Amino acid sequence: MSxxxxxxxxxxxxxxTSSDIAQKFVDAGLEQMRACINCGTCTGSCPSGRRxxxxxxVAIRKALTGDVSxxxxxxxxxxxxxxxxxxxxxxNIPVTDMIIKLRNIAVEEGYILDSHFGLAxxxxxxxxxxxxxxxxxQKQWRDLRESYGLPAxxxxxxxxxxxxxxxxxxxxxxxxxxxxxxxxxxxxxxxxAAEKAEAEKKAKEEEKS
Amino acid sequence: MSEYKxxxxxxxxxxxxxxxxxxxxxxxxxxxxxxxxxxDLPGASCxxxxxxxxxxxxxxxxxxxxxxxxxxxxxxxxxxxGCNGCYGTLRDAWFDLEHNPEEKKxxxxxxxxxxxxxKGNLEPKHIVQALYLDMGLNYLRDRIKYxxxxxxxxxxxxxxxxxPSDKRPWDGEYENPTFLDExxxxxxxxxxxxxxxxxxxxxxxxxxxxxxxxxxxxxxxxLTNMRDVGVDIIINCCPFCHLQLDLGQVEVNxxxxxxxxxxxxxxxxxxxxxxxxxxxxxxxRLGLMxxxxxxxxxxxxxxxxxxxxxxxxx
Numbered sequence: 001m002s003x004x005x006x007x008x009x010x011x012x013x014x015x016x017t018s019s020d021i022a023q024k025f026v027d028a029g030l031e032q033m034r035a036c037i038n039c040g041t042c043t044g045s046c047p048s049g050r051r052x053x054x055x056x057x058v059a060i061r062k063a064l065t066g067d068v069s070x071x072x073x074x075x076x077x078x079x080x081x082x083x084x085x086x087x088x089x090x091x092n093i094p095v096t097d098m099i100i101k102l103r104n105i106a107v108e109e110g111y112i113l114d115s116h117f118g119l120a121x122x123x124x125x126x127x128x129x130x131x132x133x134x135x136x137x138q139k140q141w142r143d144l145r146e147s148y149g150l151p152a153x154x155x156x157x158x159x160x161x162x163x164x165x166x167x168x169x170x171x172x173x174x175x176x177x178x179x180x181x182x183x184x185x186x187x188x189x190x191x192x193a194a195e196k197a198e199a200e201k202k203a204k205e206e207e208k209s
Numbered sequence: 210m211s212e213y214k215x216x217x218x219x220x221x222x223x224x225x226x227x228x229x230x231x232x233x234x235x236x237x238x239x240x241x242x243x244x245x246x247x248x249d250l251p252g253a254s255c256x257x258x259x260x261x262x263x264x265x266x267x268x269x270x271x272x273x274x275x276x277x278x279x280x281x282x283x284x285x286x287x288x289x290x291g292c293n294g295c296y297g298t299l300r301d302a303w304f305d306l307e308h309n310p311e312e313k314k315x316x317x318x319x320x321x322x323x324x325x326x327x328k329g330n331l332e333p334k335h336i337v338q339a340l341y342l343d344m345g346l347n348y349l350r351d352r353i354k355y356x357x358x359x360x361x362x363x364x365x366x367x368x369x370x371x372x373p374s375d376k377r378p379w380d381g382e383y384e385n386p387t388f389l390d391e392x393x394x395x396x397x398x399x400x401x402x403x404x405x406x407x408x409x410x411x412x413x414x415x416x417x418x419x420x421x422x423x424x425x426x427x428x429x430x431x432l433t434n435m436r437d438v439g440v441d442i443i444i445n446c447c448p449f450c451h452l453q454l455d456l457g458q459v460e461v462n463x464x465x466x467x468x469x470x471x472x473x474x475x476x477x478x479x480x481x482x483x484x485x486x487x488x489x490x491x492x493x494r495l496g497l498m499x500x501x502x503x504x505x506x507x508x509x510x511x512x513x514x515x516x517x518x519x520x521x522x523x
Binding site for chain 2: 047048050051052074077078079080081082083084086087094096100101103104107112113115116119120124128129130131132133138140141143144145147148149150154155156157159160162163164166167169170171173174175176179
């Protein structure tokens, strides 16, 4: 990207946000979305948008104008990554990949659903599988495997404990654990702040009455 | 040296071995029957799932995917998967690294720290890709023993087997692919066209984990469209779609009972289960017979109606 283009993007696109977030959008290559002509093919092709409030074009627009709410809303997590928007975009923006990058930034900022956090931190990191069958309360799945003449545990990380450690080493190396710990911390801080605000509001109301 | 005609490294992923082992059974035995050797990939992990883990942290997704591919490389075979999600991850990661030498070098450096080497010389494949492109329809046709001429099939492709199309082997076709229908119709069954046939099942992209009701609403629409044209069964080639259409069918019947009319009860069958049956294989080798008294396990939607339909013809 030329210096001029970069300057233009920073001036025109990200002026309304905190500079940190703006920088993250630029670093993630989201300036590709500058090619968007706002035609709405992405939204029109989106099977999720037919039944939810998720509007692909709106998410793109918000990211372009540096509107942080795109990271906070659940909307971008309702994309099923079916890739119709990616395929059909007349400006060749890899839309789905842009949404994935937005999600990466959201997680960095601690905006991750509890269910997703649990899946990432307690299941994937801990076992090496996204859907494991080796927990104590998952015996029925191991029995089911055996009923089809398969070993109780597949020849995956489930059968090789050292492979789980190897995966964890790799994940630590690229910063996955730190990312999760940071997301947990940010989530906790926000929760505490919200509770505090709620308590103060209540106290004020009580004072009034 | 192996005497088989083809050799692959079977990348199992998570949902196939840990929730739908009947699919694993059928893939292993059908490939054996087709003279293709499937080597295990010892210590392989989650691919990692593209909708969740890639969405959380792309570097983690890339390095773990490269590790999984490197296990197949060590054995000198192409990794092959029966899951669209795993296919999406392994193939996209492989493609991205082949087109980004700098990133590839970076990933290689990290993998070297745990004693692994990544070359990128072996293209990750899907089961269906091997059937259709490596073996070919003529090879499969010669092995068909039974024809299910009265069977009406709703074919569900899923998304990541065809998209993103620039990283797939189907010559850029994504709006109206036919390869899976062609394999289905080798068995004499008829693939019935239905509205929005290529629509997503709803499970992917972290949606199922985020809001189950939204995922189930995708599924409701698909099931309704399939029932409208009178399909007997659903054939698919992805265990996560399989889960969403099977377990999700129960959820649809529960969440949306007020708007769907009759509850859905469409058997969901994986492509190698149907193909193997047409090849005259023992249904036990295809994971089609229940040999247990377990409760709360897959399949959640009974496949008895399917077995009854094909029993008469066998």
